[in-house]
Amino acid sequence: MSDYVPRKVWTWDKESGGRFAAINRPIAGPTHEKALPVGKHPFQLYSLGTPNGVKVTVMLEELLAAGHGGAEYDAWLINIGAGDQFGSGFVAVNPNSKIPALVDHSTDPPTRLFESGAMLLYLAEKFGAFLPTDHHARAEALCWLFWQMGSAPFLGGGFGHFYAYAPTKQEYPINRYAMETKRQMDVLDRHLGEHEYMAGREYSIADMAIWPWYGALSLGLLYEAGEFLDVASYTNVIRWTKQIAERPAVKRGRMVNRVYGEPSSQLHERHDASDFETKTQDKIGKRA
Numbered sequence: 001m002s003d004y005v006p007r008k009v010w011t012w013d014k015e016s017g018g019r020f021a022a023i024n025r026p027i028a029g030p031t032h033e034k035a036l037p038v039g040k041h042p043f044q045l046y047s048l049g050t051p052n053g054v055k056v057t058v059m060l061e062e063l064l065a066a067g068h069g070g071a072e073y074d075a076w077l078i079n080i081g082a083g084d085q086f087g088s089g090f091v092a093v094n095p096n097s098k099i100p101a102l103v104d105h106s107t108d109p110p111t112r113l114f115e116s117g118a119m120l121l122y123l124a125e126k127f128g129a130f131l132p133t134d135h136h137a138r139a140e141a142l143c144w145l146f147w148q149m150g151s152a153p154f155l156g157g158g159f160g161h162f163y164a165y166a167p168t169k170q171e172y173p174i175n176r177y178a179m180e181t182k183r184q185m186d187v188l189d190r191h192l193g194e195h196e197y198m199a200g201r202e203y204s205i206a207d208m209a210i211w212p213w214y215g216a217l218s219l220g221l222l223y224e225a226g227e228f229l230d231v232a233s234y235t236n237v238i239r240w241t242k243q244i245a246e247r248p249a250v251k252r253g254r255m256v257n258r259v260y261g262e263p264s265s266q267l268h269e270r271h272d273a274s275d276f277e278t279k280t281q282d283k284i285g286k287r288a
Contacts, residue, residue, distance in 0.1 A: 019165040023083055028095060034087030038105070039074030039271055046076050046090060047100035049258030049266075051152070051212035055116045056100050057270075058208050058253030059123050059130065064273070065249040068127045070106060075256045075270040117149040120205040130205050141199035144206035152213050154180045155222075164223040178229060181217075185234050188214055192236040196243075207244060212254075215241035252276055 012026050038044055043060065047053040063071035078084045078099050085097045094101040094114035102119050104111040104126075113119045121142075124131035132138045159177035162170060188210070191198070198206035213222075218237040220226020232238070244250055255267040255276065263281035270276075 023080060023086075028091075028097065030088040030091040031083060031086040032088070034084075034089055036087070036089035036093065037074075037076055038103075039076075041072040041074050041271075042070055042104065042106040043073035044076070044103045044105060045073050045100060045257075046078050046093065046102070047257045048078050048080055049254070049256060049260075050099065051156075051216065052098075052116045053100045053257055054212040054254055055209050056102065056119050056123075057256040058212070058250050059120055059205065061249035061253040061256075062208070062247075063123065063127055063129060066129055068129060071123065071127060073270070077257050077259070077268050115149075117145055117209060120145065120209055124205050130203070130208070132199055132202050132204060137199050137202060137204075141202075141204040141206040144198040145209050148206070148209040148213065151184050155184065155213060155217065159225070160223045163225055163228070182229060185214065185217070185229070185231070185237060189234040189236045192240045197240070203244075203247075207240075211241065211244050211250075215244065255280065 036044070036046060045056060045060070047056065049057075057075060060071050060073050078090065078101075080099060084090060085094075085099060090101060091097055093103055093112045096114055098114070100114075100116055100119065102113040104113065104122075111122075113122055121131070123129075132141055154177060159174070159181045162173040162177060166173075195201075197203050198210060214237060216222050217225075217229070218231050218234055218241050220231055226232070255265055256270045257268065258266045259268060260266070263285075266281040267275055267279060268281065269279075
C-alpha cells in the first residue's frame with residue numbers, strides 16, 4: 001500500500017470510489033424537488049430493507065401482532081442508489097438523508113422521526129410495549145439499544161465498506177475493523193450466554209435493534225464474510241438469532257421494503273396486512 005499524505009485542506013475533487021461512490025458527498029440538503037407520498041395509515045415509513053430499515057418494520061409488525069392497531073403503517077420504498085433520500089420531501093423528514101424516515105400522522109401537527117433507534121424508543125413509549133417497565137431491565141434495554149447505535153457503524157461503515165465495497169482491498173483497514181467486529185461479537189456472545197434476550201428474560205427494542213445487524217452477521221449473511229470472521233464460533237449469538245427469527249412478526253418485518261433475495265421474500269411496499277399474501281414479488285412479478 002502506497003503512502004498517502006493528506007493535503008492541508010481536504011477538497012472534494014473526485015468520487016471516493018467503491019460501490020456507493022455515486023451517492024456520497026460532503027454536503028447535506030436536497031438535490032431535487034420531490035414530495036413524499038402519504039397513505040391512509042397513522043404511520044408513514046420511507047425506507048429500504050437494510051438492517052436499519054428492518055429494525056423499524058419489525059417493531060411495527062410486532063406492535064400490530066400485539067394488538068396495537070394504532071401502529072398501522074404504509075411503507076414506501078426509498079431507492080438509495082437512485083438518490084431518493086436526497087429529495088426535498090425526504091430531507092424535510094430526515095435532514096441526514098439516511099433511511100429510515102418515519103412520520104406519525106396521529107399527532108397534530110405530524111411528528112417527524114429520523115434515526116432508527118429514536119424510532120424504536122418513540123414507538124415503545126407511545127404504545128407502552130417492548131420496553132421493560134422494571135427499572136433495571138429498562139435501563140439494560142436502553143444501554144443495549146444505544147450500544148447498537150454506536151457499534152454498528154464500525155461493522156457496516158468500517159468492516160463492511162473495506163471488506164466488501166472499497167475499490168481495492170487494503171490490509172490495514174480490513175484488519176482494524178475485523179478486530180473490532182469480532183470484539184463486538186464476543187461482547188454479544190458472552191452476554192447472551194447468560195441471558196435469553198438482550199435485556200434479560202424479556203424481548204425488547206434492544207433485540208430488534210441488534211438482531212438485523214449482528215444476527216445476520218452470525219449466520220454469515222453480511223458481506224460474504226462468515227468464514228473470514230469465523231462467525232460460527234459465536235454460538236450464543238446464533239441461538240438468540242434463530243430464536244428471534246422464528247417470531248412471525250419478525251418474518252414479516254424482514255420482507256418489507258426488501259429488494260433482494262427470493263422473490264417470495266420481497267414486499268417492496270406495504271400498505272395493508274394482506275400485502276404479505278398478495279403483493280410479494282413472486283406474485284406481482286416486478287422488481288424495483
